[in-house]
Amino acid sequence: MRVMLRAHMDTAATNEGIKSGALPQAIKKLMETVKPEAAYFGLHEGVRSCWIVFDLQDSAMMPSLTWDLFQEFHAEIEVAPVMKAEELAKALGALHSS
Template sequence: MRVMLRATMDTEKANELIRGGKLQQLMQETMEKPKPEAAYFTTNDGNRACYLVFDLQDSSQIPVIAEPFFMSLGARIEFSPVMNADDLQKGLSQLG
């Protein structure tokens, strides 16, 4: 299932990683697991945030994907099922 993960990072923890030159490495390692089809970096409620869109093949993947954000960044995480335009067309075609 295609999902979007939103990770809103704790500012102080992210600042520490940036000062130590480790945020870029952490993000690269974290994105190796879900292999997102898209990754966006922005702000959310005044904090650093990232959005990853990827295929969640099994719910057992959630801890492996989420824990680095929780443990290293003190992040708040949300997973949301999402559709691309093809998925929407397929779904709409099934409506009578």
């Protein structure tokens, strides 16, 4: 299932993670694990944030995928199913034809 992980990370924790190299390592590890369709990084609500779209093969992977973000960077994380525009059009077409 295609999902989007959104994480807002604590400023003090990410500052330390940048200095120590832990933040780039954690992001690299996450990217290598999920092999994202898309990944964006920026500011949201005044804190460092990321939006990562990937295929979640097994929901049991979530604890290990999010551990570093929670543990090291005190992140607030949301994961939600998402779809492409073509998939939405197909789903809406199916609703319209019923």
